[in-house]
Amino acid sequence: MAEEEEGAGSRQALQRLQELVDGLYHFRDHYFESHSVEDAGRKQQDVMEEMQKTLQQMGETVTGCSQGRARALMLKGKALNVTPDYSPQAEELLAKAVKLDPELVEAWNQLGEAYWKKGDVAAAHTCFSGALGHRKNKVSLQNLSMVLRQLRTESPEQHAQNVVDSVRQAKQAVQMDVRDGRSWYVLGNAYLSLFFNTGQSPGISQQALSAYAQAEKVDPTASCNPDLHLNRATLHKYEENYTEALEGFSHAAALDPAWPEPRQRQQQLLDFLERLTSLLENKGKVKGKKLQSMLGSLRPAQLGPCGDGRYRGSSGQKVALEHQPLSAMRPGVNTGAVVLGRVLFSLTTDEKVPFTFGLADSEGPCVAVTVYNMVQSWGVLIGDSVAIPEPHLRHHHIQHQDKVSAA
Template identity: 50%
Template structure:
């Protein structure tokens, strides 16, 4: 770290006091700059060394702070800056908690001390105490750090599903305010993206929410500090996975692993997705590995009656409008949304994975063409079974075709946002087959 200027004469409230306070702050600010801009000065191949390098810089900073605090009469500032220095790593530090607690007792107006104290409690696992610190800081100043930290905390509070959902919605509101205070701060955009991701996993598996989440993450990536955060790439990969942009998801999990080689979650998620894609490709290619005789018997049984309420050549939209439908084959579908088209086929198999979203099955039509189908917002414990006839109105189609390292994936995929549009065995699925709006899982670390 760079050396600071020589300390001038010290006097209570005089120029010497101001100079020392400035040096205390600069010393710790440089420590955070070293951490946040590490990869601007070091290659990504040194990522495994980052934590140790930061700890070494902390030791240097503490030594300098020890010298400066001897000539600084403002003990609140001394405690705050020492607490900040010890709080720079991701680990909980009891001394940092002690220093910051002393700082806010001596000077309750120190917003930065309250924010760091809240982060200490967060690392310790005391979420309620962390919330009190951030909320208290906001009564003194509406600042982006308190707001985005409060957003993170809110998503961890509440045992009742209704309360948790309310907290998640509030977390979006405060994260938006943090962004509005500084639209160039990538960390605030990252936290807003995480808030949207929590909304998605709260049960509302709406593609529009994922798009809002992705937009926030893209904004975050424009900031060099946020871009170096492995959590950003991990969470962005999660969104890309559910947007079914599989190749990009794998790339961002790769980046998360590169930025933090000690973190095993990204490689675990990669393995899960690669296993899933391999299973889907295999089931589509082999049409569920059904025996030819059984498959032909199933396909021959398909008839107009399997269309159920869609058999009349139209369906009623949510607005009550009649929408015309034309039956077609899987092979004749175009990439993207196929408006006014209807496909019918037999389920030949489903894919069992560790993740419950989405429910995935393979559908084969009368011509023998087989596509994968991903079904979102489906109720727990519901899924189609082999032999079910399924009609899908206005199917959204994409073709998966890419190679990741030594593995190649190639298959066609229909995405269905809600089971309510499906007709299974000639009957329209009811509300009992749609997932209720309850918290399904939590987001990753921030």
């Protein structure tokens, strides 16, 4: 009878601990449901204060759990794990929990997160893999997907394989629960890594953007994740959707004012667009007579394989191209056309992708040319003649806050 009463008491105590920890995480994850974006700068401090209150309420209850001791330790460790910062105490409690009950999957997941915050990615990988060895679960799959992209490898090929495996783990997490926004968010990040590791394929970029959109659709709290907005803005930047990129960086900065990267990335893009607009308007600041000489010396012979029938299209078949002026190009892919111009300027950024330069011919304004997936040794110099077969033209009108650019 005494044992039954003790067991019932332990169950009630564990239920109370679970409710306290669930409430703490709900406060963190749903912070902006009860606070405005202007309060974002206070969020971490507010979560820390809520954690301290929760730990005080948990205090005596944890020591009262003679049965279910491992779970009680795990819940206290989870409470300490609620902030982005590493907690040695959380690691200690969670390590004890998995020793007491090696099949407690949630303890393995929380311990893995503690190691990850500590910077011990290999130990985190071991924890998440071990948890999956006990039971397949979406949290371990999500975390394993993220850790795989951070693991140190001995070769670029091994890292690329880890990124592919990261996508596979994230897909499994989504399949386990298609209503889990975090799984979709992790899948978006996995596709983002795959995009940059496999030659920036537009198809993979769209898969990442779709995953982020799905995360927001199934989980309203995903819209309050600054990392999601930063990563999506990065994709928009490479897709040359500049207004969306600037808005994403700005929103990420608003959601986490203490995080400098979104604001830095926003300013870098603004600086790039302002410099590019100025160079286009001034034709690279090339003086009048020199400009006339450069553009007047363009000849059909400079078309190279694009003008003598040797050019092969994306299908591999030879395509006869018609030389047309830049002013004749229309938005989209100009099939069957080739343009020829002189390089008037080049514009580099810290990221070096895409490579950007200004091109002009004798009949129209200077246009910006962006080149992706080029070999590192390739480049152009001012005055070089460049032929572009079947160019893809886009007009940009970028408006962000009080700044406007057109290209």
